[in-house]
Amino acid sequence: MKSCIAGIATTVLASALLAGCGAGIEELWKPDTVVKTSAVQGGYTGKLSDDRDITMLVLEDDQFYSVYGSLTNGSFAPKGFMHASGKASNGSFTASDLKDFATDGIAYLGSLNASYAAGANLNGTVVEGSSTITFTSTVIKSSQYNYGTAASTAGINGNWTLTDLQGVAVNLQIGLDGAITASSAASSGGCAFSGTVTPRASGKNVFDLALTFGAAPCRFANQTLKGIAIDYLAANGKRQLLLAATDSARNNGVAYGGLR
Structure with a gap:
């Protein structure tokens, strides 16, 4: 596609x-x-x-x-x-x-x-x-996602298992300080990357996102991509996390999503 x-x-x-x-x-x-x-x-x-x-x-x-x-x-x-x-x-x-x-x-x-x-x-x-x-x-129903409230890392810290745009599994950990450490499945080469999520200065329920990728085999080796992240209550009662980011020229992008 x-x-x-x-x-x-x-x-x-x-x-x-x-x-x-x-x-x-x-x-x-x-x-x-x-x-x-x-x-x-x-x-x-x-x-x-x-x-x-x-x-x-x-x-x-x-x-x-x-x-x-x-x-x-x-x-x-x-x-x-x-x-x-x-x-x-x-x-x-x-x-x-x-x-x-x-x-x-x-x-x-x-x-x-x-x-x-x-x-x-x-x-x-x-x-x-x-x-x-x-x-x-x-x-989105306010019972699932309240855009008007300030974002907080307290609701998203800990471990997440996400998938990227190609369906590759990614293990991602978020600290209470918003620090991210992550790696993709070994079967796909095991790309390691890090980053941060920071509550948006506007006070809305959105995180500013920065992801810095490690050396090869990472597709965006040694590059930093920036964007946003949100979490909300999914229909099955679990929390859904979505992340999306692009390079500075907006020529390439990554996105991740998953439940816990």
Whole structure:
């Protein structure tokens, strides 16, 4: 599968997380120092028009992340994610710099055109080249995820078993200080990496994420990728953790997901 949309041609997406309004790449990587009030900000869950599941997040500065994949027995396995610098205005949410990081982790350029009802739903269309896909979503129930409360590492510290975009198992440990140590399964080469999760300065229920990969066989050997992480209560009563990050040029990305 080449991209979220290109995949429709061969097998006719799942969760979302979100990007920054009018900012350059360097700005997207900086923690927010000013709390903004985007009308569309929040966490959303829904479906793509090819019936894949999505979890989406729009941040206070209109950054857009959308993780897509498969939802099985309440567990969400990411197969790709989208990131963009959006702009919300009078019920319209648009972005011309959308990047879609599919199973291979390589970015595909697209655009986003959506409509929203504040605090209720976000529905729209993603165009990549000659391919188009639509999505519908509603705000995640507050009993599962409260975007308005501050994130805390107390709820996510400890061990997690996650999978990456290729379905490779990753053992990840988060300390109370937000420090991350992780390694992928030995069968895939055993890439070791580290990083941090830091509660977002806006006070919303989102973590700023940084991951630094070790030497080969890591695909992104000796590189640091940055993005976001969230956790929420899955339908089966377990906690779901999702992480998504890109390199500084947004040419490559990684995502991980799992339950405990």
